[in-house]
Amino acid sequence: KAGVTQTPRYLIKTRGQQVTLSCSPISGHRSVSWYQQTPGQGLQFLFEYFSETQRNKGNFPGRFSGRQFSNSRSEMNVSTLELGDSALYLCASSSLTDTDTQYFGPGTRLTVL
């Protein structure tokens, strides 16, 4: 079974631009969560989607948004990029039968210049 895939793997943007990151969960998994990982703050929860609905949200500004499609694929969007948004963005998926095991993708490395 294929793991969680994230595209693109690397991205360079400039301040003020917006960016969209994509995540394809493991087949059959309906829950997708997003995390931001930085050296200073570590791994921080952004939001979680289940059956196309946002179920949980972390403490991030409204510039960070996401959505989930009917096939469980998810995207997150960051508008008006700031230098501090440079981070590794990780996506994780989990199944209904094992909600406590989150399978992480390799992440998208976003650099904001």
Next chain:
Amino acid sequence: QKEVEQDPGPLSVPEGAIVSLNCTYSNSAFQYFMWYRQYSRKGPELLMYTYSSGNKEDGRFTAQVDKSSKYISLFIRDSQPSDSATYLCAMREIQGAQKLVFGQGTRLTINP
């Protein structure tokens, strides 16, 4: 103050040593505790998961939880160079299954 505190290290030990990694937390609502391992340029992978105080063993790994002290540990016995990675503790409340709160991560190097 962060909800979860973890010494970032780095920690360097010889092969075969017993490694002890620790986290403390302040939120008494945390009831589920996990340890993840993250290799360079990879996403975290779940190593251990527990929800009760006490010890849980899986091969060379033992997870220990002390809810009264708000303290969790991961022990690695007979450490191998392949165990070199960053280890992250994570925890969550009863509600909000996917909203994990992570420690900073400890970078561990096992020297042959």
